[in-house]
Amino acid sequence: MHHFDYIDQQILLQIREDARKPFSQIAEDLKISNSLVHQRIRKLKEQGVIAKAEFVVDEKKIGFRTKSYVGIRLREARYAEQVVAGLKKIPEILECNFVSGNYAIFILIFAYDNHHLRKILYEQVHHIDGVAGTDSFICFDTNFKRPVSLEALTKKDVYDQ
Amino acid sequence: MHHFDYIDQQILLQIREDARKPFSQIAEDLKISNSLVHQRIRKLKEQGVIAKAEFVVDEKKIGFRTKSYVGIRLREARYAEQVVAGLKKIPEILECNFVSGNYAIFILIFAYDNHHLRKILYEQVHHIDGVAGTDSFICFDTNFKRPVSLEALTKKDVYDQ
DNA sequence: GCTGAAACAAGTAGTGT
DNA sequence: ACACTACTTGTTTCAGC
Numbered sequence: 001m002h003h004f005d006y007i008d009q010q011i012l013l014q015i016r017e018d019a020r021k022p023f024s025q026i027a028e029d030l031k032i033s034n035s036l037v038h039q040r041i042r043k044l045k046e047q048g049v050i051a052k053a054e055f056v057v058d059e060k061k062i063g064f065r066t067k068s069y070v071g072i073r074l075r076e077a078r079y080a081e082q083v084v085a086g087l088k089k090i091p092e093i094l095e096c097n098f099v100s101g102n103y104a105i106f107i108l109i110f111a112y113d114n115h116h117l118r119k120i121l122y123e124q125v126h127h128i129d130g131v132a133g134t135d136s137f138i139c140f141d142t143n144f145k146r147p148v149s150l151e152a153l154t155k156k157d158v159y160d161q
Numbered sequence: 162m163h164h165f166d167y168i169d170q171q172i173l174l175q176i177r178e179d180a181r182k183p184f185s186q187i188a189e190d191l192k193i194s195n196s197l198v199h200q201r202i203r204k205l206k207e208q209g210v211i212a213k214a215e216f217v218v219d220e221k222k223i224g225f226r227t228k229s230y231v232g233i234r235l236r237e238a239r240y241a242e243q244v245v246a247g248l249k250k251i252p253e254i255l256e257c258n259f260v261s262g263n264y265a266i267f268i269l270i271f272a273y274d275n276h277h278l279r280k281i282l283y284e285q286v287h288h289i290d291g292v293a294g295t296d297s298f299i300c301f302d303t304n305f306k307r308p309v310s311l312e313a314l315t316k317k318d319v320y321d322q
Numbered sequence: 323g324c325t326g327a328a329a330c331a332a333g334t335a336g337t338g339t
Numbered sequence: 340a341c342a343c344t345a346c347t348t349g350t351t352t353c354a355g356c
Contacts, residue, residue, distance in 0.1 A: 012218060019180040019214035024332055033342045038334075049222045052216060053180035057173060059309045061210045063166075069230065069260070069267060071298070084304045091310040099230070099298040101228055106230060106298055110309055137232070137260040143245045148220045148271055149252040157199075183349055194325050199351070 002047055004153045007032065011040050012050070012150055019053035064092075064110040066117050067139040071103030072131060079130025080104060086128035092120055103135070114138070163208055165314045168193065172201055173211070173311055180214035225253075225271040227278050228300040232264030233292060240291025241265060247289035253281055264296070275299070 007030060014026050023041070027034035044050045059067070074080060079097065087093050087107060095108035111117035121134055168191060175187050184202070188195035205211050220228070233248075235241060241259065248254050248268060256269035272278035280293055 012216070014226075015216040016218055017213070017215065019216045020194060022332055034333080035335085035343085036341060039341080044310055047222065049219055050216045051219060052178070053216045054308075055173070055180045055211045055214045056178055057309060057311075058210055058212060058301065061208065062309070062311070067258075072192060081192040088256060088305055091312065094309060095295075095306045096304040097228075097230075097300040098302045098304065101296060101298045103298065105304075106300070135262060136266065137262045138169055139258040139260055139267070143257040143259065144249055145256045148223065148255060150218075150223070150266045151252065152231055185349055185353095195325060195349085196326080196351080196353095200324080 009150050029094045059110050066111045066113050067136040068109050070107050071135045072105040073133045074104045075132045083130045170314045220271045227272045227274050229270050230298040231268050232296045234268040234294045235265045236293045244291045251285050
């Protein structure tokens, strides 16, 4: 069980927004030494709270204009693992989850356009052994997308996982 | 319409994986000058291909153990905008999309546990004027999650958007 | 469009309180 | 747990090819 204080929270808020922000500048903002910033970030990494820093590539800008969530139904539950293995081979599928409800598997796809999406589903996904059918939820617009709130961080201890 | 070459692709692959990787080291790897790395990254930013570098915070490590996609049905289509405004006020909702299919709106929620998720839906989402009902797809497991493929980058020109 | 050198800024590690 | 110092390394700009 870890404990996070105000400094951890503020550091996270800043580096989450800009991973290349100089530690020295963060230190200045928070009025602490830059070795402390360094130390805290090292600890957050050790704890696994932050795993890596990544530059975010805009999918639309490189041609992937159709974003869609797709629910997958299986012929039988036992096919789950092998279907996941099949889905992983399709590079346009960026996320894959086991879910509760009407579908066994829920995926996120980025395709060039609707036609490309249809091709991926009909020529690849539907041919994976165990897949009974799919329902697509094509995203017309993403209204907002944001990272998890850090508000609760200093108010409670956080459990290991 | 932009054109991307091998150098752009390689730089993107590297900084996407580690946003704090020194440009000088990228230059060494690719056997180019570090001012060129600098130059290319500046251009990729100007074009909007990369917007920002972010440290990724592990939601599970800070206590958000229940991830769920939720489909929202509306009483009437005209409520869409005001429902989005209501959803935006709930910090546990990290993503919100207009979609095709059975639901008008599709959201992503991170909650502490199933009970917390239920509270968010029943005490907040269902009280937003215009919401007719919701269906939850709770993620038992995320099998994989990865960024968009850059394979196609050098093979075709990429359209503006 | 690309390189290389020089000025500047930041990251790192060790020491002390 | 934190700050200070000295040292190493990376970033950025600009003249020149």
